[in-house]
C-alpha cells in the first residue's frame with residue numbers, strides 16, 4: 001500500500017503484521033497495534049515476550065522480516081519507517097530513551113539536556129563561540145526551553161549541577177528531558193521504571209502524564225513492570241511469545257484471563 005493511502009486519522013503510529021525471527025525463533029510474530037495522537041500507550045508482556053525486539057524494529061535498529069510501521073511525522077506526512085535509516089528517525093519526530101542511561105558526567109544537567117537539541121542547534125554551538133547575535137539568541141531560547149522541561153519533570157533546582165554523582169532516579173529524568181528537547185511527536189521509553197523504587201515510580205507516572213499534556217506528544221511505554229503501565233497508560237497492548245495477546249484499558253488488561261495466565265504462568269481464579 002502506498003503511504004498516503006494509509007488511514008492515519010487521529011493516529012501517530014500504526015504497526016501492521018510485524019514479524020522478525022532470530023534463527024528459528026519468532027521473536028515478534030504478526031504483531032499489529034495503533035497509537036493515537038496524545039496517547040500514553042503501554043506495550044507489556046512477560047520476559048522474552050518480544051517487547052525490546054518490537055521496540056528495536058520501530059526505531060529501525062532492527063529491520064523486520066515483514067510488516068509495516070507507519071508514522072505520522074512532524075509535517076503530518078505518513079512515513080513507513082522501514083523506508084528510513086536509524087539516524088533519520090529522530091528528524092521525523094520519533095525519539096527513544098535507552099535502558100542504560102547515557103549521559104556526560106562532567107557536564108551540567110541542563111547542558112546534557114541541550115545535547116539532545118536539533119542538529120541545527122548543534123551547528124550554532126560553533127558560531128556561538130564567535131558570539132554571533134543570532135546564535136546567542138537561539139542558545140538563550142533553547143536554554144529556556146530546556147529549563148522548562150526540567151521544571152515539568154521537577155528537577156529544575158538541579159539544572160546547573162554536574163550529572164556525575166546524581167542519584168539514578170534523577171539520571172533517568174535527565175535522559176527523559178534530553179529526549180524531549182527535540183519536540184518529538186512520539187517518545188518511546190524503554191523500561192523507565194527499571195531501578196526505581198515504588199515512590200519514584202509513582203512520581204514518574206505523574207510526570208509522564210504532565211509531559212504528554214504540556215508537550216502534546218504521544219508516549220509509548222515498553223515495560224515489564226505492571227505498576228507503572230497500570231498507573232499511567234490510556235491503553236495497553238499485551239504480548240506473549242511475540243504474539244498479540246490483548247488490548248484495552250488498564251482495567252481491561254488487568255482483568256484479562258489470557259494476560260493473567262501469561263504473566264503468572266498458571267490459571268488464576270477470581271471471584
Ligand SMILES: Nc1ncnc2c1ncn2[C@@H]1O[C@H](COP(=O)(O)OP(=O)(O)OP(=O)(O)O)[C@@H](O)[C@H]1O
Nearest residue numbers: 022025027045046047048049050051052053054224
Ligand atoms: N539479537 C537476538 N538474537 C537472538 N535472539 C534474540 C535476540 N534478541 C532477542 N532474542 C530472543 O527473542 C525473544 C524476545 O526477546 P525480547 O528481548 O524482545 O523480549 P522482552 O519482551 O524484551 O523481554 P524482557 O522482559 O526480558 O526484556 C527472546 O526469546 C530472546 O531470547
Ligand SMILES: [Mg+2]
Nearest residue numbers: 048051052053
Ligand atoms: Mg526487554
